[in-house]
Amino acid sequence: MDLTHVTSYRCPTTRAGLGLAPGETVLGGGTWLFSEPQPATTGLVDLTALGWPAIEELDDGTLRIAATCTVAELVASPLLGPLAPLVRSAADAFLMSFKIQHAATVGGNIALALPAGAMISLTAALGGTAEVWTPDGGVRREPVAALVRGVRRTSLAPGEVLRAVDVPPGPRAARSAFRRAALTPHGRSSAVVVGVGDRVTLTAATTRPVVLAADRLEEGLAAVDCWYDDAHGAADWRADVTATLAREVVRELAA
């Protein structure tokens, strides 16, 4: 849709251009920004000309996923190796079509912080750490599982830009399992459970990512205090379904 309040558009090519003026908002793929009115936004600052490589392998084996990497670029990356099936499952968990996956970015998905944010499910489960550029020119790092604090709520302060998510080498090579439930076959995710190594990560059914130890699953499930309740499922149903999926994931990881 047209964003009728927007009167400026900038496309910086260096970090120096990322300082946001009042009313400016950063633009990733724009799939959400252009999907509903944004009366508080008068200017867009497009991140896509910064030239960040979509996916890089760092010297220590860390996989660096740029915030501007699209879902489609991530799925197609030859650097994924054994992670490829898990990434594919996460991409398939989106309600969005393949056309939108070519525009939607990993950073935009995380920054938006919807419970059904499949890139949150994926990167939190992989123990990903977000690199955040602060407006004073600094950098801070925080696990994705902690950065996402609730429905449409993150730790990102005004002017902070998510630069990348780093996935460490250990989880990249670990065994993984993925389960998803939705009220209709192509509906928005109501529950997503991802197991990687000895961790089980719950999303979609919870207002924020919840990471549990696989060997203390029942104790962890009993302690969850953030079951989500919306049109895509009641909280008690989500808790039941998630518990079933999580037990399946633990069995699969152990098999």
Ligand SMILES: Cc1cc2nc3c(=O)[nH]c(=O)nc-3n(C[C@H](O)[C@H](O)[C@H](O)COP(=O)(O)OP(=O)(O)OC[C@H]3O[C@@H](n4cnc5c(N)ncnc54)[C@H](O)[C@@H]3O)c2cc1C
């Ligand atoms: C048909 C359809 C289906 C969808 N299905 C789903 C779904 O199943 N699950 C889901 O989670 N979402 C869904 N969405 C919403 C949205 O498309 C996705 O969350 C998408 O990943 C957002 O990424 P984007 O790059 O388009 O973000 P944008 O629309 O560009 O931005 C989203 C928000 O993040 C901020 N932002 C973007 N990049 C950064 C950054 N690097 N640092 C800081 N802030 C940033 C923007 O300022 C904005 O507030 C759907 C949208 C459509 C149209």
